[in-house]
Amino acid sequence: MRNIIIFFFILVSIRCGSDLLNVKAVTVPELYNNIKENNVSSLVLLNIWSTSCIPCIEEFPYIVKLKKRYDINKLDVVFLSTDWDENEEAAENFLLSQKVKGQHYRKLEGNTQEFIDDICPSWSGALPFTGIFNQELNLLSFWQGKRDEKFFISKIDSLLGAKG
Amino acid sequence: MIRILTLGIIALTTLMSEEISIGSKMPGSDYILKNINGKESELSTYKKENGLLVIFSCNTCPWVIRWQGRYNPISELCSKNNIGFVAVNSNASQHDGVDSFDSMKEHAKKYEYIFPYVLDSGSRLAKTFGAMVTPHVYLFDKNGDLRYRGAIDDGPKRVKHNYLVDAINSVSKGKSVRTKTTKSLGCSIKY
Numbered sequence: 001m002r003n004i005i006i007f008f009f010i011l012v013s014i015r016c017g018s019d020l021l022n023v024k025a026v027t028v029p030e031l032y033n034n035i036k037e038n039n040v041s042s043l044v045l046l047n048i049w050s051t052s053c054i055p056c057i058e059e060f061p062y063i064v065k066l067k068k069r070y071d072i073n074k075l076d077v078v079f080l081s082t083d084w085d086e087n088e089e090a091a092e093n094f095l096l097s098q099k100v101k102g103q104h105y106r107k108l109e110g111n112t113q114e115f116i117d118d119i120c121p122s123w124s125g126a127l128p129f130t131g132i133f134n135q136e137l138n139l140l141s142f143w144q145g146k147r148d149e150k151f152f153i154s155k156i157d158s159l160l161g162a163k164g
Numbered sequence: 165m166i167r168i169l170t171l172g173i174i175a176l177t178t179l180m181s182e183e184i185s186i187g188s189k190m191p192g193s194d195y196i197l198k199n200i201n202g203k204e205s206e207l208s209t210y211k212k213e214n215g216l217l218v219i220f221s222c223n224t225c226p227w228v229i230r231w232q233g234r235y236n237p238i239s240e241l242c243s244k245n246n247i248g249f250v251a252v253n254s255n256a257s258q259h260d261g262v263d264s265f266d267s268m269k270e271h272a273k274k275y276e277y278i279f280p281y282v283l284d285s286g287s288r289l290a291k292t293f294g295a296m297v298t299p300h301v302y303l304f305d306k307n308g309d310l311r312y313r314g315a316i317d318d319g320p321k322r323v324k325h326n327y328l329v330d331a332i333n334s335v336s337k338g339k340s341v342r343t344k345t346t347k348s349l350g351c352s353i354k355y
Binding site: 050052053054055082084110112113116117123124125126127144145146 | 183224226227296297300315318320322346347348349350351352353
């Protein structure tokens with residue numbers, strides 16, 4: 001009986017853990033290592049945003065919806081905020097307001113040039129930035145600036161189709 | 165398969181990376197730009213003996229606001245070194261709204277701009293430069309050759325590298341610019 005209670009408790013803890021939001025400040029290598037450690041999806045969509053960026057906020061809700069649209073084996077959605085330290089709380093509150101759960105990230109302040117080039121050397125630095133990676137975290141497709149929901153779905157579907 | 169994806173990435177990159185390169189002649193020098201004082205002039209009229217600094221900016225971008233305090237001192241440094249300075253608003257899709265000509269005038273008044281702030285109708289100049297983000301600067305020398313492109317500095321709070329100030333000082337003395345290109349986060353230009 002005792003073992004069953006412990007097992008049930010562990011099960012509930014794991015379930016609650018995945019329902020919690022956790023935001024970690026990272027460098028790009030740390031971001032990639034963290035994603036690789038936990039990834040089970042064929043594709044990983046990384047959206048880089050900021051609470052200060054209106055187009056980021058506008059496109060945010062339909063990126064959140066993508067997580068529900070696709071099976072976790074096919075697509076994972078990861079958010080990386082570029083908010084400065086002073087806006088850390090605002091960024092987390094925004095994620096909570098959008099009902100975002102699980103592990104997400106915030107850019108460690110400083111070294112912006114290195115950060116941009118490590119993500120994608122062709123990225124100008126304009127926000128929002130979205131990249132779609134394969135399981136090995138090779139960048140397959142990216143775009144900068146706001147896009148509509150159809151664009152996201154079409155890109156993901158075409159990459160999933162290409163993977164067979 | 166990987167090859168196709170790589171080609172796709174390269175094709176996309178090519179489409180997006182048409183930003184003018186170091187050593188390029190200043191493009192769009194004959195483009196007419198409307199200054200907030202009402203005067204319409206070609207871009208080249210803002211160039212002074214030792215060159216021209218073009219900064220793509222706007223009224224509302226938080227990164228512009230954050231770096232706003234650097235504009236007047238940099239303009240003064242340019243002036244002291246006989247380099248022209250012009251701020252360009254290329255947010256064409258917002259020229260009927262938050263980046264309208266009247267809003268630009270109000271913005272310049274609020275932040276006490278001491279330099280020309282011009283409207284780039286249809287984002288023509290930004291497209292010609294390949295500019296995609298605000299704030300973003302292009303420094304041309306006395307011959308109209310691009311010598312520095314990128315961020316003002318590596319701020320916002322603790323500045324370790326004053327890229328633009330260093331570049332202005334080098335260009336005005338005819339010396340080589342040490343850091344020629346940099347990047348920073350910012351708002352996308354709204355073509």
